Amino acid sequence: MKTALASKYSPNGPKGSWLSGNLMAYRKDPLGFLTDLQRDYGGVAKIRFGPQQMYVIYDPALLKEVLLTKQEHFVKLKAFQEARLFVGDGIATSEGEKHKKIRRLMQPHFTKAHIQKYAEQMVDIVKHELDKWEPGQYRNLSDDISNMTFAIIAKTLFSLDGNEYSRAIREPYELINRMCSERMRSLLSMPLFVGTAKNRAYKAALQALDKGVYSIVRERKLHPEQGEGDLLSVLLTAKDEQGEGMSDQQLRDELMIMFIAGHETSANALSWAFSYILKQPEVLHRLYEEWDRVLNGSDVTAANYMQLTYTQNVLWEAMRLRSPSFFSGRSATADVEIGSFTVKKGQSVLFSPYAMHQNPEYFPNPLSFIPERFENDLLKRIPQFAYIPFGGGPRGCIGSHFAMMEMVITLCTIGQRFRLRLPLGHPPIEMEALMTLRPKNGIEVLVNVR
Numbered sequence: 001m002k003t004a005l006a007s008k009y010s011p012n013g014p015k016g017s018w019l020s021g022n023l024m025a026y027r028k029d030p031l032g033f034l035t036d037l038q039r040d041y042g043g044v045a046k047i048r049f050g051p052q053q054m055y056v057i058y059d060p061a062l063l064k065e066v067l068l069t070k071q072e073h074f075v076k077l078k079a080f081q082e083a084r085l086f087v088g089d090g091i092a093t094s095e096g097e098k099h100k101k102i103r104r105l106m107q108p109h110f111t112k113a114h115i116q117k118y119a120e121q122m123v124d125i126v127k128h129e130l131d132k133w134e135p136g137q138y139r140n141l142s143d144d145i146s147n148m149t150f151a152i153i154a155k156t157l158f159s160l161d162g163n164e165y166s167r168a169i170r171e172p173y174e175l176i177n178r179m180c181s182e183r184m185r186s187l188l189s190m191p192l193f194v195g196t197a198k199n200r201a202y203k204a205a206l207q208a209l210d211k212g213v214y215s216i217v218r219e220r221k222l223h224p225e226q227g228e229g230d231l232l233s234v235l236l237t238a239k240d241e242q243g244e245g246m247s248d249q250q251l252r253d254e255l256m257i258m259f260i261a262g263h264e265t266s267a268n269a270l271s272w273a274f275s276y277i278l279k280q281p282e283v284l285h286r287l288y289e290e291w292d293r294v295l296n297g298s299d300v301t302a303a304n305y306m307q308l309t310y311t312q313n314v315l316w317e318a319m320r321l322r323s324p325s326f327f328s329g330r331s332a333t334a335d336v337e338i339g340s341f342t343v344k345k346g347q348s349v350l351f352s353p354y355a356m357h358q359n360p361e362y363f364p365n366p367l368s369f370i371p372e373r374f375e376n377d378l379l380k381r382i383p384q385f386a387y388i389p390f391g392g393g394p395r396g397c398i399g400s401h402f403a404m405m406e407m408v409i410t411l412c413t414i415g416q417r418f419r420l421r422l423p424l425g426h427p428p429i430e431m432e433a434l435m436t437l438r439p440k441n442g443i444e445v446l447v448n449v450r
């Protein structure tokens with residue numbers, strides 16, 4: 001691998017075709033493309049998608065400039081416009097003052113102290129789902145975990161029973177997720193008003209998703225007493241300087257983001273963690289040892305989940321190798337100097353946690369699953385922004401503490417009750433890079449009592 005410094009001064013990259021540049025290579029194998037660039041070009045690579053020139057940043061010091069110290073010169077990647085079709089203009093997609101205001105409003109709900117009160121609800125939801133499992137059954141673990149993480153968001157943030165809304169939201173989202181990532185990777189996608197079968201299906205799914213989320217807003221407006229103090233009630237009662245509340249559309253956009261950003265990522269990270277645990281008995285052995293020692297057969301609580309350090313390291317390591325958010329990016333709103341090159345106004349920079357987490361300089365033996373590497377404060381020993389499963393800076397993940405507690409609880413609650421194994425002759429678990437990185441077709445497991 002080239003050193004970051006060598007390439008920092010004159011970003012270079014693969015030639016690609018005269019028309020589409022490097023887009024075809026990216027479309028064919030996004031993860032391989034992003035990883036190879038780091039190996040071949042070091043700290044930063046220059047690529048082109050059609051007419052769009054872009055930089056892909058791998059050097060943590062440069063990324064820090066984009067996400068933190070010079071972040072005021074960047075907005076979310078223009079290519080993410082497609083996602084606005086379904087997530088609208090909420091916390092993850094809005095910019096400037098609008099973003100600052102909504103982030104300030106929501107932040108108190110995601111602090112380490114505040115999320116503690118969700119622990120019990122999280123445990124109950126996971127246990128309720130596990131009551132449906134029978135020893136001897138084959139189950140799609142990824143699907144079951146998605147049900148859990150969806151129900152957790154619905155209950156903790158919006159005081160809703162996830163089962164009632166899971167179909168209305170998760171089902172249309174499946175198709176939207178696929179179509180949206182496909183369209184984001186095309187130079188020219190068919191305008192939605194053209195009535196192709198694909199477009200019709202996409203539009204129907206978008207409408208179904210809208211219907212599901214608007215029905216939640218309507219229902220709560222009719223019965224505001226149903227979720228006192230939850231995030232939805234805060235959004236419903238918020239007023240701007242002119243004393244105006246949020247429109248139904250704004251409420252819909254914020255809810256949609258929380259449902260989508262909040263359930264799929266955690267579900268994927270947990271699925272990946274299980275995929276490694278099931279293949280490495282020594283990891284499961286250490287987990288059992290920790291759970292027996294710290295929990296002694298009881299539930300995880302807000303008071304003890306931080307003591308489950310090996311469990312946390314397993315999750316950190318799973319997110320290192322299989323970062324659910326495998327790439328993201330920003331577009332420059334002015335000419336801006338990064339390191340010693342200039343990103344021109346309108347140009348974009350991409351970054352890939354998936355590829356950066358394979359840098360052997362910070363993660364020796366990068367392709368092996370070694371939770372122990374996180375012991376002794378690894379994150380303090382490597383540069384800031386070298387390990388970024390939750391991004392960083394003012395647009396970093398608002399739900400990172402929530403997600404860590406939820407994942408520890410889910411992993412322990414499943415593992416304390418059931419012993420899972422991959423069926424004999426299980427095919428390799430492939431990666432599928434859609435809006436997030438997930439196991440293709442999920443993970444099938446055979447369930448047994450521990």
Ligand code: HEM
Pocket residue numbers: 091092093103153257258261262263265266269323324325328329388389390391392394395396397398399400402403
């Ligand atoms: C393992 C689980 C999760 C992972 C890996 C993850 C990852 C990320 C990343 C990388 C970003 C920043 C993207 C960028 O800079 O372009 C982000 C933003 C965000 N995440 Fe998460 N996330 C997770 C869980 C959650 C949860 C549980 C919630 C909510 C309950 C959530 C809500 C959000 C929101 C609202 C944003 C946008 C923040 C903003 O723009 O101000 N995420 N997430």
